[in-house]
Amino acid sequence: MKAARLLRVTFSPARYQAYSSVSTAPVTDSGKKKHYPLVVIGGGAGGCSVAAKFCRKLGKGKVAVVEPAEYHYYQPMWTLVGSGVKTVDQSARSMETVLPQHCAWLKTRAVEFNPEKNIVHLENGDQLNYDFLVIAMGIQLNYDKVKGLLEALKTDPSVCSNYWRLTVEKTFPAIKNFKGGNAIFTFPNTPVKCAGAPQKIMYLAEEHWSKAGIRDKTNIMFNTSLGVIFGVKKYAERLLEIVKERHITVNFKRSLIEINPSKKEAIFQKLDEEGKTETYKYDFIHVTPPMSAPDVLRKCTSLIDPSGFMSVNKNTLQHTKYPNIFGIGDCTNVPTSKTAAAAAAQCGVLEKGLLDVMAGKTPDGKYDGYTSCPLLVGYNKCILAEFDFDGQPLETFPFDQGKRRRSMYHMKKDVIPEIYWNVMLKGHWNGPQTFRRLMHFGKGK
Known part of the structure; x- marks a missing residue:
């Protein structure tokens, strides 16, 4: 946990001062109109992580998470479920237990975005007003x-x-x-x-x-x-x-x-x-x-690029048109592989960028495209692929991760799920960059 604390972005009173006039105001609920300083759309890996970070910074009831699902699934485990190693139940936790306690969980879904007016319309008929918005909707399966x-x-x-x-x-x-x-x-x-x-x-x-x-x-x-x-x-x-x-x-x-x-x-x-x-x-x-990208996101043409994915600056995760909106994970057009590892690395950059915007500053984050794909090639062997925007290996360990290894199989099967549930979703994991530098004696990225 000490290592996790090293990865947090410091939230100083000075940085918070520019935003204090709105973020300390009580949440309002007038009929079907609700206001929150920060709204997070989606309770997946990125959404949970961002919500956890900002609930600690903004306080109880200041962060709303819009997520209709009762259960949160660690989907990278489903290859192991499909191969008979794990069960679906082992990949699931109730949404209530993975979302931060101090967030407002809205058990419904977003049906329309109006970024010009800082409004999200919900399936239950409510109108949600925000000061800042993080879209973490994941990707849509089109069977x-x-x-x-x-x-x-x-x-x-x-x-x-x-x-x-x-x-x-x-x-x-x-x-x-x-x-x-x-x-x-x-x-x-x-x-x-x-x-x-x-x-x-x-x-x-x-x-x-x-x-x-x-x-x-x-x-x-x-x-x-x-x-x-x-x-x-x-x-x-x-x-x-x-x-x-x-x-x-x-x-x-x-x-x-x-x-x-x-x-x-x-x-x-x-x-x-x-x-x-x-x-x-x-x-x-x-x-x-x-x-x-989800249909509801693609309907808002001002939020997306020609491919239908949310248009963000690939280095800062800030929307290319609306400075108070950020995106994370699979729903964005960030040109890297769509994985939970990518969302973890993006989360630290998004945190810093959103805090900058809240303080009236311009984000200067430098997400490098880090992502990871543990390539299972057997029941006890794995190639741990890690790479950046340019398709260059960005490996954490000081050995050739392109080699099939039993140790990397257990990393995928046993270690990474624990990091996911107990560190990442609690907002304490921004990827392995710090450990990579330690493993390589401070050399490289």
């Missing part, structure tokens, strides 16, 4: 964008997806009941959260089938919309070695557009040949769905 996929997930036990609470428990039974044939793993033609997850489950399934004695009856394919297996060259080279060793076929520039469960067929668009498709028979298929 309906693949024709036949929702039906297949309901009716075909060999179709599964680790990305959804309603389907993640289908994955391991599908792996166990697979008797051989074509096993397909997909990566969509959209941004996704945790870009390594679509292939992590593939390596775990391959190992399970090898131990079950059916590997020689199995044709494993990774059909990805990308032109590379992973976006960082160092780790891509190591993953290509693995797929070659395990005789896994990688089909690049292939985007799933339809599943026909009655025929056990999956249809892919060939992105490198306009108008062309390929049809594959499947006996098992794990689908990563298309994703986008």
